[in-house]
Structure formats: C-alpha cells, structure tokens
Amino acid sequence: MIDKSNLETAHRLRSEISAIFAYAIVHNLTDYDPAQPVAKQIPAQKVKHRAAIIDPKQVGQLLRDIGNYQGAFVVQMALRLSPLLFQRPGEIRQMLWADVDLGAKEWRPYVSKTDFWHIVPLSRQAVEILESIRPLTGHGVYVFPSSRGDLRPMSDNTIRTALITLGYNSTIQTAHGFRTVASTLLNEQGWTPDAIERQLAHAPRDQVRAAYNRAQYLEERRCMMQAWSDYLDSLRSGAAVIPFKTIVK
Structure with a gap:
C-alpha cells in the first residue's frame, strides 16, 4: 500500500x-x-499551480539573469537548457547520455508520467549546450549528475534553488513554469496546438496511440523548436517582440 x-x-x-x-x-x-x-x-x-512569467519582455530579463548565473557549471547548463526544451524538470535533471543523439539532434527520454518514450528535437542552441557539458559529464550516466557523485542525477531542488538565487521564487517563476511559458507563447504565435501538446509530452492515455503519436508532428516540431530557441535569443538580446513562426503550411 x-x-x-x-x-x-x-x-x-x-x-x-x-x-x-x-x-x-x-x-x-x-x-x-x-x-x-x-x-x-x-x-x-x-x-499544483506553477508560477510562470509569460510577458515576452520579462521573459527576456529572466533569460538574461539565467545567463548571468554564477553557480556550478552543470547547474548553469541545466538552467539554460530548461526554457529551450520545456520538458518536465524531473526529466531534464535525469537526462541520460544514452538517450541523447547529438548527430540526429534528438533526445529520446522515457516519460514516466505518461509511460512512453518521447522524441524531443534539439535546436542548434540546445546542441551547443550539450556539447559544452559533454567533456565534463559525458563519461557518466547522467548529463546533469549530482554534485555528490556521478551515479545519481542532480537534486530536484537544484534548479529551484538557482532560480531563487536569481530572485525568482516559487510565486514568480518555477522550473516547471518554463512549460507554461513555452505553451502560452507558442500558442499565441500560432503554432499547431497538437504539435505543442506533443512537444509537451501530453500523450493520449491509450498506449497504442501514444506509441504512434510520439513521432506525430515531428517535422513541424523540429522547425518549432529551432524557431523557439531563436526567439528566446532575440528576447534575451532585448530585440523587439515579433512573431517567430516561419513554417510553411
């Protein structure tokens, strides 16, 4: 029991x-x-309600603050990767090198919450982050190992603590809230809602459908994830807030 x-x-x-x-x-x-x-x-x-910043200008400031984080390098990289991939925090901190294919620009994690294998297209920026940390942790199991040893993943409080250090407590922005940020802005920009749902790993309960849908909208999602990373770069640099959808219908 x-x-x-x-x-x-x-x-x-x-x-x-x-x-x-x-x-x-x-x-x-x-x-x-x-x-x-x-x-x-x-x-x-x-x-639970997870606080999230959804105003584009404020998101830009959040990204600049993340870029200035002075903590451990492994934490820096996990913090930078989180808004790019907008997967569940537990999946990011437990990311396995065995599930990452930098050549194919894909991360294929097992999503325990929905009990299926997911395909996460990796943007150029995400690949650069993973390549930068590979010399440090690539010999081990986890991309983001614990500071206490390579055989366990980063603590579930690490990103939360990093955000608090930057001035973002749980009433302002949470690690899980990066999913809300992406979902809100991607929908506002006109991307296909079903493609966004697939990217968030909101799978159907039926496991046969889940296995089929894991690759659904994959090409659009590849385009969306690169456009999303480019958009975040523009917000970080303080550029004017403009639509970023460029896929051809």
Missing part, C-alpha cells in the same frame, strides 16, 4: 529507478525495467 502523503517521493524514486534500468537496457545489461509496471500502481499527484 502506498502512503498517499508521499506520492511525490514515490513518483521520483520510481522514475530514478526506471532511468537506471533504461541505461542498463541500452547497454544490453538487462531487457526488463521492473519499475515501469509500478507506475500504474502509484496514484496521480494533485495538479
């Missing part, structure tokens, strides 16, 4: 165990993830 007062811990531990077995499967050390079936046995957590 699972203690409902510790659902967050239960979900986090199951996700971390699954990430370890995912690495083992890739390296032919096992062919089964015993933590995966447990996902359906853990009750869902109640949805």
